Amino acid sequence: MKREISVTLNGKPRTDEVEPRLLLIHYIRDVAGLTGAHVGCETSICGACTVAVDGIAVKSCTMFAVQADGKNVLTIEGLASNGNLHTIQEAFWNEHGLQCGFCTPGMIMVTKQILERNPNPTEEEIRHGLEGNLCRCTGYQHIVNAVKTAAAKTGA
Amino acid sequence: MIAHIFEYSAPTDLKEALGQLASGGKPLAGGMSLIPIMKLRLAAPEHVVDLGRIVALNYIREEAGTLHAGAMTTHYQIESSPLVRSRCPLLAEAASHIGDVQVRNMGTIGGSAAHADPAADYPASLMALEVQFRLASSSGERTVSVEDFFVDTFATALQPGEIITEVIIPVEDPSAGVSYQKMVQPASGYAIVGVAARITKSGGKVTKARVGVTGLGPKAFRAKAAEKLLEGTEGTAADIAKAAAAVSEGVESNTDLHASANYRTQMARVYAGRALSVAVSRAT
Numbered sequence: 001m002k003r004e005i006s007v008t009l010n011g012k013p014r015t016d017e018v019e020p021r022l023l024l025i026h027y028i029r030d031v032a033g034l035t036g037a038h039v040g041c042e043t044s045i046c047g048a049c050t051v052a053v054d055g056i057a058v059k060s061c062t063m064f065a066v067q068a069d070g071k072n073v074l075t076i077e078g079l080a081s082n083g084n085l086h087t088i089q090e091a092f093w094n095e096h097g098l099q100c101g102f103c104t105p106g107m108i109m110v111t112k113q114i115l116e117r118n119p120n121p122t123e124e125e126i127r128h129g130l131e132g133n134l135c136r137c138t139g140y141q142h143i144v145n146a147v148k149t150a151a152a153k154t155g156a
Numbered sequence: 157m158i159a160h161i162f163e164y165s166a167p168t169d170l171k172e173a174l175g176q177l178a179s180g181g182k183p184l185a186g187g188m189s190l191i192p193i194m195k196l197r198l199a200a201p202e203h204v205v206d207l208g209r210i211v212a213l214n215y216i217r218e219e220a221g222t223l224h225a226g227a228m229t230t231h232y233q234i235e236s237s238p239l240v241r242s243r244c245p246l247l248a249e250a251a252s253h254i255g256d257v258q259v260r261n262m263g264t265i266g267g268s269a270a271h272a273d274p275a276a277d278y279p280a281s282l283m284a285l286e287v288q289f290r291l292a293s294s295s296g297e298r299t300v301s302v303e304d305f306f307v308d309t310f311a312t313a314l315q316p317g318e319i320i321t322e323v324i325i326p327v328e329d330p331s332a333g334v335s336y337q338k339m340v341q342p343a344s345g346y347a348i349v350g351v352a353a354r355i356t357k358s359g360g361k362v363t364k365a366r367v368g369v370t371g372l373g374p375k376a377f378r379a380k381a382a383e384k385l386l387e388g389t390e391g392t393a394a395d396i397a398k399a400a401a402a403v404s405e406g407v408e409s410n411t412d413l414h415a416s417a418n419y420r421t422q423m424a425r426v427y428a429g430r431a432l433s434v435a436v437s438r439a440t
Contacts, residue, residue: 020164042157044192045343050258059258062191066164067208110257132256
């Protein structure tokens, strides 16, 4: 039986009827039409589907949309404001922290969480923080550089 | 990967939740295990009772020599809690090794224990710490020791309709040295083997050793033979090696595509040696 949920998605409130088994990632992509968060492995390993729910980074393939009822959901589309990239987005661009770009939305969303909790992380802390996000192109070095650059910009 | 169809409720009150569980509901905690197995259709509960909105199950507090963690306390809350870090550093260390940032944000101590995955991180520490679980159902409450709680692979002392409400953890002796060392399966983050060690020393001798092991056998266990071998010694490298070699005594090792039984047994000894060395060096 469908249930009504109300979610504030990137600052905009919306109400939808969903099946309880609908995963949050499918709600975001198929119901709300925001395709920035990606479906990679769909088994809570790759992190490409990472979004923030009430400020907490989650793998949205491993959460039901009904669990987000009444909450604020932030996706990669909600980061830029007035056409200006978020500091973390800019850092990924400047440091070439991506090649194909598939993992990038998840990488950026988890970076946001890492820096919110630890504004000046060491390289080891950055790598520990990125453990739940897989990239098959870059070898991670430029991603780590991007997180460092973003930290320097936001911590300054 | 879509779960089978189910009814969903999200009570905010524990009593209400226990009533729904009594009539056959399946409890959903952080969902880090249940949701994947529902997606794989290894589980197809008809009614899922989401405990995520019961605020009264999420707390960490200290009372008379024990820490009390509500079952819905997340791994991130445990790893980042100043109280846990200072009063029970082993639990905080173990929590910081679980999965990844996103998993630690959602996964809960009660959910992890209740799922009783033989490769989960927490059970090694919960065994070494000799914790107790507070359980509740619609017909009442009871307290169960960790040794009685873990029964077998994915099997616990929980009865149908019963959930963990609280984990009761003894406050660590401030002079004790602790360590959790884990051989990680890099994709899943699960422990191929994980060893939690607690060491207390007095007058240059090891007076108390506690060793909890996960990943090796069908369930987490205390390596009591290893503990006994170390107690009373000075905790030298040779003493530790002797104790670590006994870590798998009496246990039938798991085998899977990541590690054969022989390899796993050997790794359990290696990681037991590492955990004991660090714990001994940290004990004052």
